[in-house]
Amino acid sequence: MEAVCGGSLVQTPCLFTKDSKYIFVSCGSDIRLVSIATAECVRVLQGHTAAVTGMCRCPSNFLQIYSCSKDGTVRLWDYSDAVCVKVWTGRARIHRLFVLPNFPDHFFTVHYKKATLASELYVHKTATLDLSDGVLVYKVQGAAQWSASPQGIHIAAAADKELHVLQPGDSPEQWYNHTVAFRTPLMCVAHHPTEPMVAVGDMKGEITVVMGLQAPHAMSTMHWHAHGVSALCFSADGTYLLSGGEDAAVVVWHVLARSKRFLPRLGAGVVQLSCNGDNSLYAVSQADNSVKVFDGSSLQHRVSVRGLKRAVNITRKMYTSGLVADPRTGLLVMNSQPGTLQFFNPFKDRHEFDFQVCDVPYIGRTNEKVVMPTLVSHVRFVNGGRWVVTYETRDDRQSVPEYRLKFWRFTSSSQ
Numbered sequence: 001m002e003a004v005c006g007g008s009l010v011q012t013p014c015l016f017t018k019d020s021k022y023i024f025v026s027c028g029s030d031i032r033l034v035s036i037a038t039a040e041c042v043r044v045l046q047g048h049t050a051a052v053t054g055m056c057r058c059p060s061n062f063l064q065i066y067s068c069s070k071d072g073t074v075r076l077w078d079y080s081d082a083v084c085v086k087v088w089t090g091r092a093r094i095h096r097l098f099v100l101p102n103f104p105d106h107f108f109t110v111h112y113k114k115a116t117l118a119s120e121l122y123v124h125k126t127a128t129l130d131l132s133d134g135v136l137v138y139k140v141q142g143a144a145q146w147s148a149s150p151q152g153i154h155i156a157a158a159a160d161k162e163l164h165v166l167q168p169g170d171s172p173e174q175w176y177n178h179t180v181a182f183r184t185p186l187m188c189v190a191h192h193p194t195e196p197m198v199a200v201g202d203m204k205g206e207i208t209v210v211m212g213l214q215a216p217h218a219m220s221t222m223h224w225h226a227h228g229v230s231a232l233c234f235s236a237d238g239t240y241l242l243s244g245g246e247d248a249a250v251v252v253w254h255v256l257a258r259s260k261r262f263l264p265r266l267g268a269g270v271v272q273l274s275c276n277g278d279n280s281l282y283a284v285s286q287a288d289n290s291v292k293v294f295d296g297s298s299l300q301h302r303v304s305v306r307g308l309k310r311a312v313n314i315t316r317k318m319y320t321s322g323l324v325a326d327p328r329t330g331l332l333v334m335n336s337q338p339g340t341l342q343f344f345n346p347f348k349d350r351h352e353f354d355f356q357v358c359d360v361p362y363i364g365r366t367n368e369k370v371v372m373p374t375l376v377s378h379v380r381f382v383n384g385g386r387w388v389v390t391y392e393t394r395d396d397r398q399s400v401p402e403y404r405l406k407f408w409r410f411t412s413s414s415q
Contacts, residue, residue: 005349008309010285016276046367069095090131158186190232201229233273244270306351311335328385336372372396
């Protein structure tokens, strides 16, 4: 059995092309090149056999990118022709990839070893196609989040309540490290593009900016998010810091002035953030398996890339309505956000539109409790798709249960 559509679009941060006309979006084991003007997929990079876990630009050729995958390989792509130029193979799953300009003949990979519960950073020579010849640079206990400065002068790992900062020595295999301790478990880390500065987000919604990266550290904090900060990203010039989390909003912080702007009510939690090379575009990857691109100055929405939406898993069964085909269009119909059905095109692997059965706004957690939403539990098409019957329920075990049966008639004039 093989998965042919419905892959995750938010497994890795998106990557803009140098001219910012296109954006790379990983989709399962594939990488899609999507036009920002039309939201259409213009090329697909195929070759990995497992989920893509990282992408980065090639420093020596702006028409090439590197990618890594859980299949244990690193690939170099020429995306103008959708051709794989080179493949490095190994046996261990790769969770992150760094290609640093100050080490042009090497690249770095991150592996998570379940046997030892440790994240390990390896360095590899580009001339050697066997990844098993890599040299272990550093090991962090636990599942760490990794980041590297664009100049390659620092690599950082956020694991549990510690920030590990690595600085290069005389060779790519030699790195010096020191550790910064925190009181709250860390969730994400991001590097400033030009300064020795790192930002980390923790589980309580607090952002800490560590400046200098050498002891003694200068540290400052910013706090707006009600829950954990799951994504951080500096703008290309380092003036702004973007943060996002479960509260379905992105905060654009001015790093020096500490002023902030907002992208509110995005409809789903934020899991990844990225910025293009001239600060004109921001890409927001969300928990509902969608990517939204916004203008960097006006914060106006530009384009969206939507895959198979992940239904809210309140009950044990995620897609409570099951899988139904629309007789008129052939689209697959299933649960989406609370109170909503999605129409998914399996042939184009694309989310076409949502059908709102009941008006349910996005509601985050109240303290640590999840608010029980209204769920569409059944849907049936009748009379060749001219009628739709939906059944929705809400039972939080505290108030009176709600059950509603609705009948919908298709009218071509309103479509």
